[in-house]
Amino acid sequence: MNLYEWLKANNQAGFTIDDARLKRAGDIRSAKPNVESKLTGEYVAETTMNSYAVCWEITPRGEDAVVRPACTCPDWADRGRYTNTLCKHLLSAALQSDDLFEVVTKLKPISADIVFPTKEEKPKAEQVEGFNERVKREISKAVSSLAQDVLAVLKEGYVPFLLGPTGAGKTSAIRQVALATQSLLIEHAGADSFTDSDLVGVEMPSGKRMPGPIGNALTHAREMDEPVLLFLDEFLRYNSRAQESLMRLLLPIPAEITRVMGISHDGAICATSAPFWGDEWAPAETVSIVLAANPWGNIPDPALVRRTVPIMVGFENNVAALFSQKTRAAIDLSWKGTADGSLPLPIEYGELARAQSADDPAILSRYNNRLMALDPAAAKGFETLLGNLGAKS
Numbered sequence: 001m002n003l004y005e006w007l008k009a010n011n012q013a014g015f016t017i018d019d020a021r022l023k024r025a026g027d028i029r030s031a032k033p034n035v036e037s038k039l040t041g042e043y044v045a046e047t048t049m050n051s052y053a054v055c056w057e058i059t060p061r062g063e064d065a066v067v068r069p070a071c072t073c074p075d076w077a078d079r080g081r082y083t084n085t086l087c088k089h090l091l092s093a094a095l096q097s098d099d100l101f102e103v104v105t106k107l108k109p110i111s112a113d114i115v116f117p118t119k120e121e122k123p124k125a126e127q128v129e130g131f132n133e134r135v136k137r138e139i140s141k142a143v144s145s146l147a148q149d150v151l152a153v154l155k156e157g158y159v160p161f162l163l164g165p166t167g168a169g170k171t172s173a174i175r176q177v178a179l180a181t182q183s184l185l186i187e188h189a190g191a192d193s194f195t196d197s198d199l200v201g202v203e204m205p206s207g208k209r210m211p212g213p214i215g216n217a218l219t220h221a222r223e224m225d226e227p228v229l230l231f232l233d234e235f236l237r238y239n240s241r242a243q244e245s246l247m248r249l250l251l252p253i254p255a256e257i258t259r260v261m262g263i264s265h266d267g268a269i270c271a272t273s274a275p276f277w278g279d280e281w282a283p284a285e286t287v288s289i290v291l292a293a294n295p296w297g298n299i300p301d302p303a304l305v306r307r308t309v310p311i312m313v314g315f316e317n318n319v320a321a322l323f324s325q326k327t328r329a330a331i332d333l334s335w336k337g338t339a340d341g342s343l344p345l346p347i348e349y350g351e352l353a354r355a356q357s358a359d360d361p362a363i364l365s366r367y368n369n370r371l372m373a374l375d376p377a378a379a380k381g382f383e384t385l386l387g388n389l390g391a392k393s
Contacts, residue, residue: 001105003056003094013067014111016085021075024225025091047093054093058104065107074184075226084111085182088226131357135322139169139349142316146173151180153309154288159250161235161305162292164313165338167348170292174231183229183288184220188213190237190293196245199238200274214249214272214280221282228287235291236298243301248272250307252284319352324359329389333382334367343382344374 007013028049047054052073059066069090071077076087086094146162146169153160154177162170171187178185188199201215211219214230221228232238232246252268253261263269263281270289271281291308293300315335320328330347337343347367355363371379 003097004091006105007067007094007109010109013109014084015067015069016083017091018085021086021088022091024088025095027225028088028092047089047096049089049092052089054089056090056093056097058109060104060107061110063107065104065109067109067111073224074220075182078184079179079182131322132353132355135319135355136353138316138319138322139353142319142349143169143172144176145316146170146311146313147176147180149311150174150177150290153311154181154290156309159308160290161300161308161310162290162313163295163310164292165294165335165346165348167346167350168313168315169349170313171231171233174229174290174292177290178229178231181227181229181288183227184217185229185231186213186217186220187231187233190232190234190242192237192239194238194242195274196242196272197274197276199242199245200272200280201277202274203276203278209277211277212274214246215277217287218270218272218280218282221286225283225286228282230287230289231292232289233292234294235304236293236300243304245272245274247301247304247307249287249289250304253281315346319349322358323352323355327359327363330364330367330386333385333389337378337382337385343371343378345370 001009007015007017046056052071054072055070057068057070059068069076069086071080071087071089073087073089076090079085080087080090150160150162150173162173164170174187175185177183197212199212199214201209201211203209217228217230220226230249235243235246238246249270249272253271254268255266258265258269258281261271261279263271265281265283268284269281270284270287271279273279291304295312315331320331323331331352334343334346338346347363351363351366368379368383371382
């Protein structure tokens with residue numbers, strides 16, 4: 001009886017075995033017959049697999065045994081260990097492990113505690129939700145709604161392009177999408193100084209290859225056969241050469257073309273290249289791409305818009321409704337001013353999440369300080385407009 005059979009015989013011992021990961025574990029086993037695997041001591045199985053260190057530790061405690069898996073791959077280190085969902089490397093090691101000692105098979109396995117266990121606490125009848133908690137709850141709803149919009153576009157096979165000012169919840173929503181799809185999240189924010197080589201990668205004269213965020217994303221998706229979510233924020237800040245290189249990624253290349261390109265893959269791929277790196281690619285089904293930008297800066301290239309599904313990101317009115325008339329007026333002015341270009345930034349969600357009351361004066365004070373630092377004339381204009389509405393800041 002190997003580790004996998006032992007866990008299955010005991011209802012998986014509190015671990016989750018995902019069918020897709022189990023299939024990939026079997027693929028690793030057949031594709032990597034020379035993987036080194038050994039037992040070090042009676043109850044510890046260690047393996048080196050795809051450059052990742054994999055370990056199953058079994059500690060007897062009376063008639064039970066505490067089972068603690070560990071793997072250095074992103075799927076386990078960043079996601080699986082928080083939910084006890086086994087990665088493909090742990091599953092492959094369990095499948096390939098030698099027969100367990102008889103004394104171990106008689107023990108009842110108990111999984112190690114989830115790293116961050118979630119405890120459901122019943123709310124006390126006398127407990128009243130504070131103002132700050134209500135604001136955070138409404139902001140969370142807005143971010144979750146945006147995440148669902150992004151997921152819907154991705155499921156249709158398109159590239160979402162989030163257009164909205166800073167502080168509108170774009171990044172938070174994308175992180176929720178990564179969690180929901182169990183994808184490795186690779187984020188990068190645009191800047192005019194970045195070249196296509198900075199983004200894809202550079203091979204040094206010594207032969208050492210230094211991948212950029214694009215190279216990292218495609219290499220991981222191709223070599224690990226694991227989902228990757230590539231989030232390119234502030235996309236319109238990239239210079240035109242970098243944008244052209246990145247736009248190649250947005251349209252998958254069909255299988256018949258990949259063969260002409262000399263790439264051995266049965267399905268469609270996402271591909272790009274850079275002068276000091278060469279071609280880079282990954283199976284299209286393992287790479288999801290999301291773009292985001294402030295729409296009131298550079299005008300998007302029509303070719304970019306054709307390759308994406310724009311999602312306009314605005315302010316959720318249910319959040320503003322929690323505040324006093326004075327603060328609501330300021331929020332509304334800040335977002336409208338950002339949209340028409342008269343203000344450099346709005347009163348963002350992150351700021352409102354710190355509010356302690358419906359008329360917390362610190363909100364407008366901090367916002368005014370930011371405006372003064374960025375554009376003193378805009379700060380004075382905002383104060384005048386607010387005053388004309390009968391709500392002097």
